[in-house]
Amino acid sequence: MGDKGSSGDTITFLGTAGARFAVTTQILDSGGLWLDLNGTEILLDPGPGCIVQSTKRKLRAEKLSAIIVSHRHLDHSADVNIMVEAMTQGGLKQRGWLFAPADALDTEPVIFSYLRKALDGIGVLQEGKSYQIDNISFSTPIRHIHQVETYGMIFTTPEHTFSYIADSRYFDGLCHSYGGELLIINVVLLEASQHIDHLSVADAEHIITELTPKVAILTHFGMSMWRAKPWEVAQSLSQKTGVRVLAARDGMKFELSQLDTT
Numbered sequence: 210m211g212d213k214g215s216s217g218d219t220i221t222f223l224g225t226a227g228a229r230f231a232v233t234t235q236i237l238d239s240g241g242l243w244l245d246l247n248g249t250e251i252l253l254d255p256g257p258g259c260i261v262q263s264t265k266r267k268l269r270a271e272k273l274s275a276i277i278v279s280h281r282h283l284d285h286s287a288d289v290n291i292m293v294e295a296m297t298q299g300g301l302k303q304r305g306w307l308f309a310p311a312d313a314l315d316t317e318p319v320i321f322s323y324l325r326k327a328l329d330g331i332g333v334l335q336e337g338k339s340y341q342i343d344n345i346s347f348s349t350p351i352r353h354i355h356q357v358e359t360y361g362m363i364f365t366t367p368e369h370t371f372s373y374i375a376d377s378r379y380f381d382g383l384c385h386s387y388g389g390e391l392l393i394i395n396v397v398l399l400e401a402s403q404h405i406d407h408l409s410v411a412d413a414e415h416i417i418t419e420l421t422p423k424v425a426i427l428t429h430f431g432m433s434m435w436r437a438k439p440w441e442v443a444q445s446l447s448q449k450t451g452v453r454v455l456a457a458r459d460g461m462k463f464e465l466s467q468l469d470t471t
């Protein structure tokens with residue numbers, strides 16, 4: 210049962226745009242996901258506008274414990290520097306961690322060198338590894354098929370487990386690697402494309418059917434998804450899979466205590 214007295218677990222969608230055109234036109238916001246897990250605040254994939262979307266919603270970067278970047282593409286990393294600056298109070302207070310794949314940190318790093326010094330540390334995401342942030346753990350079970358080094362995550366809080374399936378071409382490893390009560394899936398494409406390394410609605414249907422979470426949330430919509438009205442796509446996926454499927458909305462705050470009652 211949800212305990213209203215405890216801090217609980219919440220996920221705020223600071224944007225639902227995915228891939229180039231939905232992001233460059235800002236037809237949807239693109240600020241990433243703000244996790245508040247049992248009082249530990251973690252920012253995931255701070256795309257363009259994260260600083261705007263987070264401050265607008267009174268989310269306070271100086272309370273973040275970590276920023277996690279699934280991969281270096283701009284729609285996931287553009288605001289890393291400004292968010293690190295905010296997390297470290299202008300770089301004056303050493304605190305917080307940054308997690309990213311090696312190829313986002315080595316050549317042409319997503320983080321400026323002068324800001325690295327303000328962090329408590331930088332964690333390199335690798336396949337099959339687990340990481341700890343305060344009382345939250347997360348793992349990066351498998352490297353995705355995408356143009357750059359990319360990982361999704363499984364988060365474990367004292368109360369809940371949920372997965373974030375970041376950008377990828379479909380492969381069976383996704384179904385074998387992720388799990389939990391809640392599945393957040395980046396579904397850029399309405400129809401699968403040979404030439405684009407992103408998940409389609411049919412891929413999402415297959416993954417949801419295989420993993421049977423209590424709830425699945427679609428997000429990171431490309432133009433074709435947006436035109437198809439993601440909430441209608443989600444409704445049809447609910448009917449096909451028997452799982453409650455939601456389409457994320459810009460600014461939507463999902464309380465994980467909802468999972469306890471279903």
Ligand SMILES: [Zn+2]
Nearest residue numbers: 280282355376
């Ligand atoms: Zn990408």
